[in-house]
Amino acid sequence: MFDRKGHHPKVKKKVNFKALGVIAFLFLPVFAIAQQNPINAQQAALIAIENNNGLKASAKRIDQSKQLVGSAFNLDKTQVYYNYDENNIAENGRPLDVFGVTQSIQFPTIYGAQRKVEKQKVELSTQHYLLNERILTKEVYKAYYNVVYYNSLVQQYTFLDSLYGQFSRAANKRYDVGETNLLEKLTAETKQKEISILLSQTKEDVGKAFTMLHQWMQTDSLVTIEENRLPRLELQPPNFSEHPGILYYDSAQKLSKASLSLERQRLLPDLHISVFQGTNNGLDAKRYNGFQAGVSIPLWFGANKAKINAAKTETMIMIDESENYKIQLESRYQGLLSDLNKFQEGVDYYETTGGKLAKELTTSASKSFQNGEIDFLQYVQLLESAKNIQINYLQNLNAYNATVLELNYLIN
Numbered sequence: 584m585f586d587r588k589g590h591h592p593k594v595k596k597k598v599n600f601k602a603l604g605v606i607a608f609l610f611l612p613v614f615a616i617a618q619q620n621p622i623n624a625q626q627a628a629l630i631a632i633e634n635n636n637g638l639k640a641s642a643k644r645i646d647q648s649k650q651l652v653g654s655a656f657n658l659d660k661t662q663v664y665y666n667y668d669e670n671n672i673a674e675n676g677r678p679l680d681v682f683g684v685t686q687s688i689q690f691p692t693i694y695g696a697q698r699k700v701e702k703q704k705v706e707l708s709t710q711h712y713l714l715n716e717r718i719l720t721k722e723v724y725k726a727y728y729n730v731v732y733y734n735s736l737v738q739q740y741t742f743l744d745s746l747y748g749q750f751s752r753a754a755n756k757r758y759d760v761g762e763t764n765l766l767e768k769l770t771a772e773t774k775q776k777e778i779s780i781l782l783s784q785t786k787e788d789v790g791k792a793f794t795m796l797h798q799w800m801q802t803d804s805l806v807t808i809e810e811n812r813l814p815r816l817e818l819q820p821p822n823f824s825e826h827p828g829i830l831y832y833d834s835a836q837k838l839s840k841a842s843l844s845l846e847r848q849r850l851l852p853d854l855h856i857s858v859f860q861g862t863n864n865g866l867d868a869k870r871y872n873g874f875q876a877g878v879s880i881p882l883w884f885g886a887n888k889a890k891i892n893a894a895k896t897e898t899m900i901m902i903d904e905s906e907n908y909k910i911q912l913e914s915r916y917q918g919l920l921s922d923l924n925k926f927q928e929g930v931d932y933y934e935t936t937g938g939k940l941a942k943e944l945t946t947s948a949s950k951s952f953q954n955g956e957i958d959f960l961q962y963v964q965l966l967e968s969a970k971n972i973q974i975n976y977l978q979n980l981n982a983y984n985a986t987v988l989e990l991n992y993l994i995n
Contacts, residue, residue, distance in 0.1 A: 620807075621807040621808060621809035622806060622807070622808070622809055623809045623810060624723070624724055624727045624728065624810070626809075627723050627724075627727050627796065627800060627806070628719075628720045628723045628724060630800050630802060631719055631720070631723045631799045631800045631801070632716060632719065632720070634800060634801045634802055635719055635799060635800070635801050636801060637715065637719070638712070638715055638716060638719055641708075641711060641712045641715045641716075642712055644708045644711065644712065645705065645708045645709055645712055647708075648701070648704045648705040648707075648708040649705050651701050651704070652698060652701040652702055652705065654701065655694055655697040655698035655700075655701050656694045656697075656698070657694075657697070658686070658688055659686070659687045659688070661684060661685070661686050662684070662685040662686070662687075663682075663683075663684055663685075664682075664683050664684075664685065665680070665681065665682055665683075666680075666681040666682075666683065666859075667679075667680055667681070668681075671861070673861070673862075673863055673865070673868065673869065673871070674867070674869065675863070675865040675866055675867050675868055675869075676865070677863045677864075677865035677868075678863065679861035679862060679863055679871065680861065680862060680863055681859050681860070681861040681873075682859060682860055682861075683857055683858060683859025683860070683873070684857065684858050684859070685855065685856070685857040686855070686856050686857075687853055687854070687855045687856075687879075688853065688854050688855075688856075689849075689851075689853050689854075690848065690851035690852060690853065690854065692848055692851070693845070693848050693849065693851065696841070696844055696845040696848050697845060699841045699844075699845075700838065700841045700842055700845055703834065703837050703838040703841050704838060706834045706837070706838075707831070707834045707835060707838055709834075710827055710830050710831035710834050711831060713827040713830075713831075714827045714828060714831055714994065717827055717992050717994060718992070718994055719799060720992060721988050721989070721991075721992035721994075722795075722799050723796065723799045723800065724988050724992075725985060725988055726792060726795040726796040726798075726799060727796055727808070728813065728816075728981070728984055728985075728988075729788075729792040729795070729796075729981070730789065730792040730793055730796060730808050731808060731810050731811070731812070731813050732792075732813050732977060732980075732981040733785055733788040733789040733792050734789055734808070734811065735811075735812065735813050735977050736785045736788075736974065736977060737782065737785050737786055737789060739970055739973055739974050739977070740778060740781050740782040740785055741782060742970060743778045743782075743966075743967060743970055744775070744778045744779055744782045746963055746966055746967070747771065747774050747775035747778050747963065748775055750771050750774070750775065750959060750960070750963045751771040751772050751774075751775040753771075753959055754767050754768045754770075754771035754772070755768060755771075755772075767960065771960075793806070813977060813980055813981065813984070814984075815930065815980060815983070815984070816983075816984045816987040816988065816991075817987070818923070818987050818990060818991065819990075819991045821916060821990075821993070823909075823912065823913075826912070826993075828908060828912065828994060828995060829905075829908065829909060829912070832901065832904060832905035832908055833905070835901050835904075835905070836898065836901045836902060836905060838901075839894070839897045839898040839900075839901045840898055842894050842897065843891070843894035843895060843897070843898055846887070846890045846891045846894045847891055849887060849890075850881060850884070850887055852878040852879055852880045852881075853878065853879040854876070854877075854878055854879075855875075855876065855877045855878065855879065856874075856875070856876050857873075857874070857875040857876070858872075858873070858874055858875075859872075859873045859874075859875070860872050860873065861873070908995060911995050912993065912995045915993065915995050916990065916993055919986055919989050919990050919993070920990070922982075922986050923983065923986045923987065923990065926979050926980075926982045926983035926986060927983060929975065929976065929978075929979030929980075929983075930976065930979050930980050930983050933972065933973075933975075933976035933979070933980075937972050937975075937976060938972075938973075938976070940969075940972060941969040941970075941972040941973055942969075944965050944966075944968055944969040944972075945965075945966060945969045947965070948961075948962050948965035948966055948969070949962075
């Protein structure tokens with residue numbers, strides 16, 4: 584006998600709180616996953632932006648570029664020296680021990696030019712990050728809606744699998760009692776197997792879509808999908824003037840021009856300043872202070888000229904690549920619009936005609952079968968036709984949405 588709590592009245596239970604704590608700790612992640620709320624596509628994208636290691640690396644590139652701005656004012660190492668020359672005789676007739684400090688600096692405007700180059704590298708890194716963020720967002724949306732799409736297909740194939748399973752069992756019974764021929768029996772079994780394979784393959788596609796989604800989101804916990812119906816995504820109007828790819832090439836052109844300006848300024852002379860003091864340990868020794876200033880003038884311009892020419896070529900390369908990117912971007916956009924129109928025809932057909940036709944087929948088939956106007960085979964075939972209309976719609980809608988995402992997050 585046991586009491587209402589399931590305990591035997593003659594046995595006293597000792598609670599091991601330490602063991603319970605360990606068990607609770609081990610199952611904590613499972614409870615957390617089980618209690619996690621389903622997420623929508625926007626939330627999935629935000630999680631990916633926060634967690635994706637590739638995007639984190641791109642963000643660190645920006646930090647690295649900012650840190651290098653401080654390296655623009657890069658003075659050469661200060662030289663501290665000692666000089667002893669017996670030709671350098673003081674008034675007391677003994678040579679001087681000379682201690683001095685020498686500093687070389689580039690022409691002052693060069694430091695400003697170097698800073699401009701480094702700051703432009705920050706801008707380039709920022710645009711590169713925005714490009715990566717745009718790519719990541721697109722891939723997350725595609726993976727998310729692929730999960731919704733394949734889940735919807737699983738529902739359709741599950742219905743057909745159940746339907747043809749009933750048909751196959753009925754055909755076998757009728758064949759056993761001699762009410763149908765072998766051809767109908769084999770047709771039912773073949774069709775049921777085909778649908779079963781399609782259902783199994785589609786379930787694998789669901790798993791693959793989830794894998795792709797986790798690949799981009801890179802979360803430690805499992806993700807559950809909020810949406811159970813595939814929506815029709817909205818096409819956003821293009822704004823090429825603010826496109827991160829075009830802005831990236833604009834920044835690259837500015838960087839190449841700043842680098843060219845820097846190379847030209849390197850022809851300016853370097854400045855040298857030296858401060859020194861001489862003395863000795865003889866009688867009536869004095870301290871002799873000195874100052875020296877000079878410039879370094881380049882006499883051989885071959886290397887500098889080559890660097891300047893290379894910097895000029897880089898500016899022309901950036902111009903050509905920028906123009907090519909704009910042309911490719913526009914061409915790809917127009918090509919994707921053509922694809923969108925193609926898939927839109929299939930989606931519009933279902934939403935205006937096909938959906939109603941599928942419902943009418945289902946309703947009419949059910950009534951006709953109940954009234955004995957059609958046999959079970961004809962009933963199943965009509966229901967399959969209705970489901971195929973819905974499956975074709977899902978295929979067109981998924982392709983339509985994928986094209987919309989390519990257009991909305993166009994990269995080239």
